[in-house]
């Protein structure tokens with residue numbers, strides 16, 4: 280895990296360096312070996328590393344740009360996502376799409392995935408051993424994309440990436456450092472559907488991410 284974390288940090292630093300080079304007119308370099316999202320998905324295969332494989336219909340890996348500047352990480356697929364094999368396509372997904380659009384992006388320009396790639400039965404909370412089995416693949420996705428910012432949606436993704444037990448209400452609203460990548464925790468869209476009065480706070484969080492993208 281330590282090696283992996285170091286590689287994530289290195290990928291973020293490398294991205295900044297390449298952007299600086301680009302600003303000085305350098306527009307091509309010899310290809311460096313970096314794990315692609317396609318390779319990570321191939322390695323996941325017909326995963327049976329935790330018991331969620333027994334009830335899932337699809338492995339929901341992630342969608343969007345391999346070079347996304349903003350990476351959104353949710354909790355786990357729900358019923359619609361399990362059926363369609365794509366993250367955030369149900370009612371909460373439609374709200375996330377609106378939030379992404381309000382930030383000035385399309386779904387194709389960002390990357391969207393979940394902490395768990397398979398649906399927990401009845402949308403119950405992820406269990407510790409499921410997170411332990413699946414989260415290495417999320418960390419490899421982060422390493423491959425090397426985004427400029429990560430937005431974690433809800434408690435489980437935020438606590439796992441930040442290795443914290445603090446509630447989302449305490450984590451949200453400010454950037455945390457994730458191996459050199461700014462990470463903004465905010466409320467999960469499914470929670471916002473149940474508590475629309477919290478949408479304003481979520482929007483404030485996303486505005487901070489937009490501002491960071493301009494720096």
Ligand code: SF4
Pocket residue numbers: 323326327328329330331332338395396397409412413
């Ligand atoms: S949740 Fe992750 S670790 Fe568990 S079976 Fe699905 S892909 Fe594998």
